[in-house]
Amino acid sequence: MKNSFNKIYKKESPESLLRTHCISVRLNQDELQLLNKKRGDKSKGEWLRLSLLNKLPAVVPAINIQAWKTLGEISQKLNKIVAHLDSKSQGSSLTKTELFVVKRQISELRLNLITANLWGASNEGNAEDKAR
Numbered sequence: 001m002k003n004s005f006n007k008i009y010k011k012e013s014p015e016s017l018l019r020t021h022c023i024s025v026r027l028n029q030d031e032l033q034l035l036n037k038k039r040g041d042k043s044k045g046e047w048l049r050l051s052l053l054n055k056l057p058a059v060v061p062a063i064n065i066q067a068w069k070t071l072g073e074i075s076q077k078l079n080k081i082v083a084h085l086d087s088k089s090q091g092s093s094l095t096k097t098e099l100f101v102v103k104r105q106i107s108e109l110r111l112n113l114i115t116a117n118l119w120g121a122s123n124e125g126n127a128e129d130k131a132r
Helices: 031-040 045-050 062-087 095-113
Strands: none
Touching: 031 045, 062 095
């Protein structure tokens, strides 16, 4: 009986991975500016090849990076609170200060998740009737 396993999962040889074909493309000024804007720190050829192969890295908008950092900071604070509470003895109750800290952190998380301007200043006081 022949071993067909190696044929199915045969690794590609280095020769088949070697890029030997060169393609030249002409762009007008607007197209070149668009390419330069989209490619970021990648070379033009590398970006075009990745684009062709649908392997471009996802671009994370700056707002999402800031949101990720903010949620990470809140998560760290909550983890510190949990670690502190876990270190307390079984029979001891929470102090008012500990309860306040937990409530404040949960409120901060809630506000950051539900405000219209997700990472801007909270505008809770704007619901008041200013005419009075």
